[in-house]
Amino acid sequence: MATIASGGQVGRSLPRIEAREKVTGRAEYTHLMQLPGMLFAKIVRSTVAHGRIKSIDTGPARAIPGVYAVYTSDDILKIIPNPYYGPAFHDQPILAIGKVHFVGEPVAAVLAADPHVAEQAVQEIVADYEELPAVFDELEAAENKTLVHEELKPAGTFADLKHLKGRKGTNIALDFRLRRGDVEKGFAEAAHVFEHTFRTQKVLHVPLEPHASIADYRDDGVTIWSSAQGPSFVRTEIARLLGWPENRVRVKVPYLGAGYGGKLYIKLEALAVALSMLARRPVKVANTMEEHFYTITKHPSTFRIKSGLDKDGRIVARQCEIWWNGGAYADIGPRVTQKSGFTASGPYDIENVAIDSYALYTNLTPAGALRGFGIPQLVWGYESHTDMVARALKRDPLEFRKQNLLRDGRPQATGTILKDAAIEKVLDRIAERLNWKAPFDRGTGTVRRGRGLAVALKAVISPTTSVAIVNVSADGSTTLYCGTVDMGQGSDTAMAQIVGEVLNMPAETIRIVPRDTDVTPYDMGTLGSRSLFHMGHAARLAAEEARAKIAALAREVGEPEGSNIPLADLFRKKYGMQAGNIVGTGSYKPDYVPPDAQGLTPNATPFWMVAGSGAEIEVDTETGHVRVTRLINVADVGRPINPKIVETQLSGAALMQLGFTLFEKIHLDGGQVTNASLADYKIPGIHDVPPVMEIEAVDAIQENGPFGAKGVGELATFGVSPAIANAIDDAVGVRLTELPLTAEALLRALRAKDNRPLGDE
Amino acid sequence: MSSRTISFTLNGRPVTADVKPHHNVVEMLQSQFGLTGARESCGQGLCGCCTVLVDGKPVSGCLYLAAFLDGSEVVTIEHLAESGKLDPVQEAFIDCGAFQCGYCTPGFILMAKTLLREHPDPDDEQIKHYLSGNLCRCAAYPEIVNAVKMAARNNKAG
Numbered sequence: 001m002a003t004i005a006s007g008g009q010v011g012r013s014l015p016r017i018e019a020r021e022k023v024t025g026r027a028e029y030t031h032l033m034q035l036p037g038m039l040f041a042k043i044v045r046s047t048v049a050h051g052r053i054k055s056i057d058t059g060p061a062r063a064i065p066g067v068y069a070v071y072t073s074d075d076i077l078k079i080i081p082n083p084y085y086g087p088a089f090h091d092q093p094i095l096a097i098g099k100v101h102f103v104g105e106p107v108a109a110v111l112a113a114d115p116h117v118a119e120q121a122v123q124e125i126v127a128d129y130e131e132l133p134a135v136f137d138e139l140e141a142a143e144n145k146t147l148v149h150e151e152l153k154p155a156g157t158f159a160d161l162k163h164l165k166g167r168k169g170t171n172i173a174l175d176f177r178l179r180r181g182d183v184e185k186g187f188a189e190a191a192h193v194f195e196h197t198f199r200t201q202k203v204l205h206v207p208l209e210p211h212a213s214i215a216d217y218r219d220d221g222v223t224i225w226s227s228a229q230g231p232s233f234v235r236t237e238i239a240r241l242l243g244w245p246e247n248r249v250r251v252k253v254p255y256l257g258a259g260y261g262g263k264l265y266i267k268l269e270a271l272a273v274a275l276s277m278l279a280r281r282p283v284k285v286a287n288t289m290e291e292h293f294y295t296i297t298k299h300p301s302t303f304r305i306k307s308g309l310d311k312d313g314r315i316v317a318r319q320c321e322i323w324w325n326g327g328a329y330a331d332i333g334p335r336v337t338q339k340s341g342f343t344a345s346g347p348y349d350i351e352n353v354a355i356d357s358y359a360l361y362t363n364l365t366p367a368g369a370l371r372g373f374g375i376p377q378l379v380w381g382y383e384s385h386t387d388m389v390a391r392a393l394k395r396d397p398l399e400f401r402k403q404n405l406l407r408d409g410r411p412q413a414t415g416t417i418l419k420d421a422a423i424e425k426v427l428d429r430i431a432e433r434l435n436w437k438a439p440f441d442r443g444t445g446t447v448r449r450g451r452g453l454a455v456a457l458k459a460v461i462s463p464t465t466s467v468a469i470v471n472v473s474a475d476g477s478t479t480l481y482c483g484t485v486d487m488g489q490g491s492d493t494a495m496a497q498i499v500g501e502v503l504n505m506p507a508e509t510i511r512i513v514p515r516d517t518d519v520t521p522y523d524m525g526t527l528g529s530r531s532l533f534h535m536g537h538a539a540r541l542a543a544e545e546a547r548a549k550i551a552a553l554a555r556e557v558g559e560p561e562g563s564n565i566p567l568a569d570l571f572r573k574k575y576g577m578q579a580g581n582i583v584g585t586g587s588y589k590p591d592y593v594p595p596d597a598q599g600l601t602p603n604a605t606p607f608w609m610v611a612g613s614g615a616e617i618e619v620d621t622e623t624g625h626v627r628v629t630r631l632i633n634v635a636d637v638g639r640p641i642n643p644k645i646v647e648t649q650l651s652g653a654a655l656m657q658l659g660f661t662l663f664e665k666i667h668l669d670g671g672q673v674t675n676a677s678l679a680d681y682k683i684p685g686i687h688d689v690p691p692v693m694e695i696e697a698v699d700a701i702q703e704n705g706p707f708g709a710k711g712v713g714e715l716a717t718f719g720v721s722p723a724i725a726n727a728i729d730d731a732v733g734v735r736l737t738e739l740p741l742t743a744e745a746l747l748r749a750l751r752a753k754d755n756r757p758l759g760d761e
Numbered sequence: 762m763s764s765r766t767i768s769f770t771l772n773g774r775p776v777t778a779d780v781k782p783h784h785n786v787v788e789m790l791q792s793q794f795g796l797t798g799a800r801e802s803c804g805q806g807l808c809g810c811c812t813v814l815v816d817g818k819p820v821s822g823c824l825y826l827a828a829f830l831d832g833s834e835v836v837t838i839e840h841l842a843e844s845g846k847l848d849p850v851q852e853a854f855i856d857c858g859a860f861q862c863g864y865c866t867p868g869f870i871l872m873a874k875t876l877l878r879e880h881p882d883p884d885d886e887q888i889k890h891y892l893s894g895n896l897c898r899c900a901a902y903p904e905i906v907n908a909v910k911m912a913a914r915n916n917k918a919g
Contacts, residue, residue: 018863023870024839027863209800256862260898288804289805655902
């Protein structure tokens with residue numbers, strides 16, 4: 001399938017095909033859209049982390065001139081009897097029913113034609129709660145002393161969640177388990193055993209376009225415009241909630257002002273539909289940036305990792321226990337827990353592995369996917385651990401990694417044989433760029449320098465399906481219908497290049513239909529770096545079918561084999577005028593074998609994702625401030641379809657992770673977010689870009705990928721955090737085990753090492 | 762709250778608008794003129810997505826009250842390619858791949874225009890200084906810096 005490119009489109013650094021719309025400010029985003037007769041909804045949110053709703057006084061709000069209506073779950077229940085949604089668990093109510101489970105949970109909604117009136121009315125609504133004990137920490141939640149939900153409600157979509165149905169007395173929404181070899185025997189026989197615990201903080205996606213959905217409900221169908229990464233999922237889930245066939249639900253998705261995983265599944269869509277249904281008017285629900293903090297975040301995590309090594313330094317046993325802080329509703333947490341669990345032991349060849357990965361409910365904003373599906377949290381732990389072990393054994397961190405590296409042809413922890421995973425090449429290129437063997441300027445006085453590296457492996461989420469349609473019009477111009485959402489990753493451009501490659505047409509002449517479930521066929525979702533591979537194949541197959549039909553048409557009208565008659569002439573010969581269409585369809589779902597009770601499977605994934613980072617840093621030992629002076633990111637992307645877009649994806653992902661590494665953190669006080677704004681939650685700006693940024697896609701081919709390609713979007717998030725922590729250790733001999741690596745955390749660690757610990761104030 | 766009618770120049774044309782005291786520039790441009798190039802994101806004047814030029818100066822349209830526009834000259838991103846031909850800064854942003862999702866792009870382009878007007882040949886520090894009030898979560902910053910430099914070169918050559 002890794003056909004050599006012939007149409008001249010694959011491998012072109014074509015500018016994004018929607019570039020002109022974006023630089024002129026004309027690109028459409030849901031947050032900017034309005035419909036005639038539309039009402040704005042503003043949300044009343046819970047002020048307590050866990051509590052029974054005693055009363056909601058909506059009277060004063062209703063009395064405000066211009067308020068169209070105020071709704072609570074009492075109203076929702078009249079039109080949607082079972083208003084719970086979610087991809088893994090049907091646990092999240094459209095508006096809180098009886099209880100609230102986190103600060104910020106929607107409890108009521110105000111509708112008005114003037115958004116300011118709705119906003120003002122929200123302030124007039126008083127809800128009274130009977131507070132209940134709440135649990136915020138994932139390790140405390142695992143003790144099941146304070147329960148978030150009384151009973152678990154798995155969606156039934158996933159076979160491996162079925163055993164959780166109806167389970168009571170637990171906060172564990174999934175317990176993924178993998179056992180390979182005999183880890184206890186491995187530890188018993190090991191010459192050295194090391195154990196460390198790592199933690200990650202709660203951080204936010206911060207797409208600059210906050211979440212927005214508009215619903216226009218009619219009795220014969222509902223149309224939804226939404227900033228959604230998965231239009232097909234939205235359609236299916238809304239149809240389920242309404243008890244309707246899918247074809248009465250239409251989901252339209254313009255460009256997204258980015259998503260990074262935060263706009264997957266249902267976010268505001270169900271609320272917008274319910275409100276439109278109640279009001280019988282089009283309704284827009286649009287988050288402010290503050291409200292994003294109460295919508296979805298990344299999973300905080302605790303990762304305990306233990307390794308046994310033989311006397312030669314080979315890792316012979318590894319035990320991984322990971323607790324994922326999923327917040328009040330499961331969202332996709334159970335999937336993050338399982339799928340990242342597959343590779344929790346890292347890119348190493350280890351005989352005996354035990355992995356336990358737990359999805360936990362807590363009384364915080366729900367957590368979901370964020371550019372890596374759990375992998376960045378795991379790499380942070382295992383690559384920090386790798387360095388700590390190497391240092392303890394007085395081994396060179398690079399050589400130690402190379403000794404233990406997993407190589408093509410060897411079984412990964414799941415038992416799936418590694419293939420087309422350029423782990424060693426990626427690691428070697430990082431080391432070469434760092435000039436690892438050469439002496440390194442370690443700084444003097446109060447400025448100390450260090451360097452570090454890290455490498456990672458991910459199994460792409462499987463099995464998932466994509467469907468595409470290619471339509472060749474009678475003048476030969478061609479249109480692709482696909483549900484992949486272009487949220488900045490450049491998928492429209494890449495898909496146009498794939499179709500153009502097959503049909504031998506310039507990619508910029510291919511029209512990509514904006515996502516609309518009435519016309520664009522099924523796609524599982526734009527997530528987990530899956531689209532280029534899965535939708536890429538579907539688009540390729542659709543184009544190949546169109547190409548075959550073009551050849552058949554040529555034969556039918558008597559053209560000789562190999563004729564290069566223009567397409568328009570072909571149609572004219574057949575229909576006597578400019579008429580007709582040729583339609584090709586493609587559907588792609590890779591093979592997959594679900595893990596057995598031991599978490600083992602011969603086919604965990606259709607492709608492996610590999611990336612790593614190298615960092616050079618300076619530490620100011622008087623302040624603890626870390627300056628990243630050079631950040632290197634190397635990845636195996638297979639064959640790049642569009643090298644320039646690949647480069648910007650890698651660079652952007654690395655810089656995003658730099659924020660998660662050095663400063664981003666949602667601060668919480670009793671479950672209340674205390675920094676819910678960009679004034680207090682800082683994301684990387686132009687001054688945070690390291691002076692030297694290096695990006696490289698190694699020379700590689702994904703044999704089963706479309707034209708040898710595979711996914712890119714998440715890759716450069718993997719290695720950044722541990723590479724920097726390893727560089728800090730290299731510079732000042734201090735190890736930080738919790739993100740973010742702030743100046744305060746490092747200064748405390750430096751002073752503790754000096755036996756001059758800082759006080760708490 | 763009562764409305765008042767203001768008059769100003771919008772992208773070269775005289776216009777009037779009915780605004781209430783609390784209306785900001787972004788909502789007025791979107792609701793009364795259908796212009797969505799300036800858009801709210803952080804709502805605090807920190808991200809630059811809402812940038813418009815008022816009497817040649819970049820302001821945060823999410824904080825700037827619409828009533829203050831009375832008598833002023835307002836330019837939005839939509840003005841730059843009104844003739845159908847892209848501005849050199851827009852061209853450079855495309856050539857350098859200086860955006861991904863595109864939501865912050867109009868704000869960056871208007872700031873870059875301001876920078877190049879005041880410093881036709883900016884160095885890295887000047888570029889960073891001028892663009893430090895614009896956030897790009899896709900983090901296309903390296904490409905944005907390249908684009909500004911390319912636009913400066915093209916301006917000189919052109």
